[in-house]
Amino acid sequence: MRDLFLHTSAHWGRYSEYVWRTAPDGNCYLLPAEKAKPSVYDPMKDPNTLVFDAIEIGMMQFQKEPEAKLKQAILAFAGKYGLLGIMTALPTTAEFITYEKVYLPKNPFLRKETMETQEYLRLFFPFIRPDFHKKGVESVWQTGDKYEIAFAMTFQADPQAKAMSFMRNYGERYDWLCKLFKDWAFHVLTTKFYLEDRNREDPDVLSLYQRGISAFEGIAPTYHIELRGKPTLVWDFHSLLLDIRFLLSVMLTDEQNPLKLCKKCHKPFIAPNPAEEYCSEACKDATKK
Ligand SMILES: [Zn+2]
Structure with a gap:
């Protein structure tokens, strides 16, 4: 983080x-x-x-x-x-x-x-x-x-x-609850499809992904300053919902270690580098066979 x-x-x-x-x-x-x-x-x-x-x-x-x-x-x-x-x-x-x-x-x-x-x-x-x-x-x-x-x-x-x-x-x-969980997965999927297809020539499809992700908005967390030995920026999340939404946004936009879906098991993972496609050695090996 x-x-x-x-x-x-x-x-x-x-x-x-x-x-x-x-x-x-x-x-x-x-x-x-x-x-x-x-x-x-x-x-x-x-x-x-x-x-x-x-x-x-x-x-x-x-x-x-x-x-x-x-x-x-x-x-x-x-x-x-x-x-x-x-x-x-x-x-x-x-x-x-x-x-x-x-x-x-x-x-x-x-x-x-x-x-x-x-x-x-x-x-x-x-x-x-x-x-x-x-x-x-x-x-x-x-x-x-x-x-x-x-x-x-x-x-x-x-x-x-x-x-x-x-x-x-x-x-x-x-x-x-279903709608919220589904929206979060939708944004992970949209990001995945966008990254896979962005070099192909299909502006209509790309713009569809872009519109999908731009619908991901809502109330932002607030912040305040506390004097904890020194002035410190403290973020206030007053719900788990905002917490998850904000964390997900940060993870999806992380360039070094983005959140991805494993190509084999489809589970989410944090990629050790932007090119990694599998969540584990096991998933990588299973694909080779
Ligand atoms: Zn996997």
Whole structure:
């Protein structure tokens, strides 16, 4: 990883187990399991594995894997990394709770440009609403069990919505999760096709790839300066979603060690040099035979 991201405040929460549940609105949601234990970790400790795991779930959709298998893979991902934090990542600011309304830039899920905060929260608390009250820009929120309080304490310097996304009743929609994972894999595939075809004379195809990759936008992480012995640039990721998206962008544009898909097993890997096509000696040997 480039030195630029040496300092981040990217800590994220997860529960030991998640479950799929169908809500009264008919949508399937991923939520923490009833007895699951919480923990906090640093997603930047092993960014490569995190991004690879996310891409593989997206690739499963291109390979038309059955829904049961896909759901199992997303469950395993959540048990390892937690939910994506979509609630915090979608609005124009992670501090949306402190505004009168929620403001939404263009996104694949919600067409409205503004939403009432309570209405927006309902999209992520499909079974039991959080004990949250709002009047103008002021809001009051009651935490529930000891784990929720622990998360609120851990992330008290962060936007309030971040701690709220570790509440037991916070869930993320199956179709939204699928779409995000699929988009990430799409960008890896588009980059791969572009690099393979860029020397061929077919401007229409190339421009198709270029348009595909330019659709990869969204809210950027923020940053601030901290005095840690010296002035230090610290990046703020208030959701795992932004974390993955940003890491993926950095990895795809790395000229020395780009993220690639292995020519043999199709798994993502970080190339030791820009020309490397296989993830391992085993894959290279298997091709020779
Ligand atoms: Zn391989």
